[in-house]
Amino acid sequence: xxxxxxxxxxxxxxxxxxxxxxxxxxxxxxxxxxxxxxxxxxxxxxxxxxxxxxxxxxxxxxxxxxxxxxxxxxxxxxxxxxxxxxxxxxxxxxxxxxxxxxxxxxxxxxxxxxxxxxxxxxxxxxxxxxxxxxxxxxxxxxxxxxxxxxxxxxxxxxxxxxxxxxxxxxxxxxxxxxxxxxxxxxxxxxxxxxxxxxxxxxxxxxxxxxxxxxxxxxxxxxxxxxxxxxxxxxxxxxxxxxxxxxxxxxxxxxxxxxxxxxxxxxxxxxxxxxxxxxxxxxxxxxxxxxxxxxxxxxxxxxxxxxxxxxxxxxxxxxxxxxxxxxxxxxxxxxxxxxxxxxxxxxxxxxxxxxxxxxxxxxxxxxxxxxxxxxxxxxxxxxxxxxxxxxxxxxxxxxxxxxxxxxxxxxxxxxxxxxxxxxxxxxxxxxxxxxxxxxxxxxxxxxxxxxx
Amino acid sequence: xxxxxxxxxxxxxxxxxxxxxxxxxxxxxxxxxxxxxxxxxxxxxxxxxxxxxxxxxxxxxxxxxxxxxxxxxxxxxxxxxxxxxxxxxxxxxxxxxxxxxxxxxxxxxxxxxxxxxxxxxxxxxxxxxxxxxxxxxxxxxxxxxxxxxxxxxxxxxxxxxxxxxxxxxxxxxxxxxxxxxxxxxxxxxxxxxxxxxxxxxxxxxxxxxxxxxxxxxxxxxxxxxxxxxxxxxxxxxxxxxxxxxxxxxxxxxxxxxxxxxxxxxxxxxxxxxxxxxxxxxxxxxxxxxxxxxxxxxxxxxxxxxxxxxxxxxxxxxxxxxxxxxxxxxxxxx
Numbered sequence: 001x002x003x004x005x006x007x008x009x010x011x012x013x014x015x016x017x018x019x020x021x022x023x024x025x026x027x028x029x030x031x032x033x034x035x036x037x038x039x040x041x042x043x044x045x046x047x048x049x050x051x052x053x054x055x056x057x058x059x060x061x062x063x064x065x066x067x068x069x070x071x072x073x074x075x076x077x078x079x080x081x082x083x084x085x086x087x088x089x090x091x092x093x094x095x096x097x098x099x100x101x102x103x104x105x106x107x108x109x110x111x112x113x114x115x116x117x118x119x120x121x122x123x124x125x126x127x128x129x130x131x132x133x134x135x136x137x138x139x140x141x142x143x144x145x146x147x148x149x150x151x152x153x154x155x156x157x158x159x160x161x162x163x164x165x166x167x168x169x170x171x172x173x174x175x176x177x178x179x180x181x182x183x184x185x186x187x188x189x190x191x192x193x194x195x196x197x198x199x200x201x202x203x204x205x206x207x208x209x210x211x212x213x214x215x216x217x218x219x220x221x222x223x224x225x226x227x228x229x230x231x232x233x234x235x236x237x238x239x240x241x242x243x244x245x246x247x248x249x250x251x252x253x254x255x256x257x258x259x260x261x262x263x264x265x266x267x268x269x270x271x272x273x274x275x276x277x278x279x280x281x282x283x284x285x286x287x288x289x290x291x292x293x294x295x296x297x298x299x300x301x302x303x304x305x306x307x308x309x310x311x312x313x314x315x316x317x318x319x320x321x322x323x324x325x326x327x328x329x330x331x332x333x334x335x336x337x338x339x340x341x342x343x344x345x346x347x348x349x350x351x352x353x354x355x356x357x358x359x360x361x362x363x364x365x366x367x368x369x370x371x372x373x374x375x376x377x378x379x380x381x382x383x384x385x386x387x388x389x390x391x392x393x394x395x396x397x398x399x400x401x402x403x404x405x406x407x408x409x410x411x412x413x414x415x416x417x418x419x420x421x422x423x424x425x426x427x428x429x430x431x432x433x434x435x436x437x438x439x440x441x442x443x444x445x446x447x448x449x450x451x
Numbered sequence: 452x453x454x455x456x457x458x459x460x461x462x463x464x465x466x467x468x469x470x471x472x473x474x475x476x477x478x479x480x481x482x483x484x485x486x487x488x489x490x491x492x493x494x495x496x497x498x499x500x501x502x503x504x505x506x507x508x509x510x511x512x513x514x515x516x517x518x519x520x521x522x523x524x525x526x527x528x529x530x531x532x533x534x535x536x537x538x539x540x541x542x543x544x545x546x547x548x549x550x551x552x553x554x555x556x557x558x559x560x561x562x563x564x565x566x567x568x569x570x571x572x573x574x575x576x577x578x579x580x581x582x583x584x585x586x587x588x589x590x591x592x593x594x595x596x597x598x599x600x601x602x603x604x605x606x607x608x609x610x611x612x613x614x615x616x617x618x619x620x621x622x623x624x625x626x627x628x629x630x631x632x633x634x635x636x637x638x639x640x641x642x643x644x645x646x647x648x649x650x651x652x653x654x655x656x657x658x659x660x661x662x663x664x665x666x667x668x669x670x671x672x673x674x675x676x677x678x679x680x681x682x683x684x685x686x687x688x689x690x691x692x693x694x695x696x697x698x699x700x701x702x703x704x705x706x707x708x709x710x711x712x713x714x715x716x717x718x719x720x721x722x723x724x725x726x727x728x729x730x731x732x733x734x735x736x737x738x739x740x741x742x743x744x745x746x747x748x749x750x751x752x753x754x755x756x757x758x759x760x761x762x763x764x765x766x767x768x769x770x771x772x773x774x775x776x777x778x779x780x781x782x783x784x
């Protein structure tokens with residue numbers, strides 16, 4: 001997410017950083033770069049203009065030109081402005097004191113409403129709420145069936161009456177059903193509609209009047225371009241929506257639409273959809289995202305993920321081993337498996353600070369999760385003794401392991417060598433020195449295929 | 452002269468399309484006007500919203516602000532910074548050299564430049580082989596299934612026997628959606644057996660088309676984000692299956708791009724063309740306020756032409772792409 005923008009700003013900023021004192025024209029240059037980066041990231045033209053003007057003013061106000069570390073100051077200002085524009089900290093959904101809470105979904109065709117509807121339903125069900133979804137998209141062929149199938153997969157109730165009735169009637173009926181079933185939440189899926197389609201926009205307004213939703217959510221495709229502001233403004237005018245679900249964030253879109261929508265409507269982005277699986281819906285963290293744009297890394301999300309996946313006592317044990325330099329390939333294998341539980345490697349690494357550049361190299365080198373499969377295979381082809389003392393692996397052992405793992409001697413050699421390097425780094429960490437994360441990564445991932 | 456369906460669809464001589472093809476040619480004029488009117492309408496909507504109209508008055512007195520406003524207009528149309536700089540730079544240079552007299556001439560030249568950029572590669576859809584196969588790809592939610600439904604109807608009206616292949620075996624109810632379109636377009640559809648993959652369904656459809664002498668197979672695929680290596684590899688496999696089945700005869704691959712897409716569209720087109728060799732773009736949802744300028748960037752930077760545009764939810768709302776009309780619409784003519 002937002003990798004491009006972050007790389008771009010990082011480039012500008014490291015330029016500034018290396019310079020020491022800044023002149024006015026340096027600031028101009030930085031602002032031009034920021035402007036171009038934002039435009040390339042699909043941040044709306046007007047929003048970009050305003051943002052750059054704000055950053056410039058704040059930078060001058062903050063005394064960037066006279067400060068000791070002007071580059072750092074600009075980064076700080078950009079970060080603050082970005083965080084402010086993205087919405088400060090997140091807002092929660094509004095829930096009714098007495099159920100059912102009604103959530104109305106709206107958006108353009110293909111923005112991901114139906115999927116988002118069920119993902120949100122699943123998410124709320126996980127929080128212990130009883131949830132139903134209403135199939136009010138009577139426009140797109142088979143949209144009702146799609147919602148029903150997905151709802152069944154997520155074990156939530158689907159209220160559907162086919163595609164021949166008026167969506168307003170279906171919504172009212174579904175609400176009645178949800179009420180008598182005593183559900184906590186009813187999420188209403190609607191047809192995709194263009195913001196300039198008066199009839200369909202009116203229909204949406206009628207559904208809203210009939211069901212009096214507690215939250216109206218707009219789904220916005222993260223790949224949307226300059227038009228995002230028009231869409232958001234028109235939907236805001238018609239439905240006065242409360243928040244945004246940003247979809248398809250697992251793509252490589254720069255996601256400027258998120259900035260645009262927030263800036264022109266003031267409505268917060270509540271959720272981000274980050275994959276095709278139903279559980280891939282996350283709370284959107286604007287403050288974290290701003291940091292991420294600047295390459296400061298999404299450390300908080302990473303820690304949360306790690307906490308979910310990693311066994312705390314295991315962690316302590318590892319730490320103790322690392323301190324005593326007793327870390328073996330077995331331990332490494334264990335860690336490898338835990339890291340993989342957190343999701344695809346690229347996703348995990350993308351959240352680490354300073355990894356923007358390294359990520360690019362990894363992508364270029366085409367190192368993917370299969371590389372980890374190979375590492376696993378190599379380690380599993382070693383005897384327990386060898387895993388504890390990889391330095392004993394020489395000629396014939398190396399050949400045997402290569403054969404056993406379906407790799408080659410060079411790959412085995414590379415792994416043991418990298419492992420020794422890793423141990424060295426761990427020693428440094430244990431003695432309180434911060435290792436160079438990128439160098440460590442380069443060493444570990446063995447971008448040998450590039451050469 | 453706008454592109455007509457008969458210009459767009461390349462058929463072998465003597466194929467039954469010849470006679471019925473004359474009929475759509477008759478209706479070409481109103482259709483063309485319809486498309487322009489629609490584009491104009493959509494543009495007036497965005498004009499109101501953005502005030503980004505580029506009339507010839509802008510070029511009456513040319514100064515720095517002229518170029519800045521032109522740049523703004525193209526950026527707002529999602530043309531992208533690089534292609535915008537190229538167009539504006541070329542026009543500016545030509546104006547400086549002289550020879551373009553008055554705002555009208557400058558504006559006309561601008562439209563010409565934009566149309567030239569959009570006019571790349573082979574703009575026809577090659578349906579000469581039997582059966583001809585059209586593979587439709589793209590990211591999620593761009594309108595692949597809808598496009599297939601509309602195209603099936605058009606080709607059938609042109610006298611071709613069309614078979615649909617429900618290759619989206621992933622999304623819930625995608626097969627039902629395609630089947631509904633098949634009914635509307637009065638075509639048959641080959642559905643997957645449970646557990647079958649996309650390649651297998653399309654293979655079956657081509658086999659059926661060969662046996663029962665269909666002219667065209669339109670193959671749907673699941674939407675996939677272009678940065679998902681596994682899903683892209685799956686698509687490459689589908690294409691290999693098709694090539695092998697057709698014994699090397701060429702098939703047509705179209706990528707569907709949503710006109711509201713921003714600069715990411717360029718990456719989509721690039722990534723898909725790397726794995727399946729894309730022949731053309733279908734630019735959908737042009738009936739909104741988005742102008743689809745990303746298609747210009749795709750043509751200019753990747754040399755992939757736009758072949759079709761989607762301008763509405765109706766079955767007749769798919770039109771051949773015309774570079775000149777598109778260029779005019781981009782500027783709000």
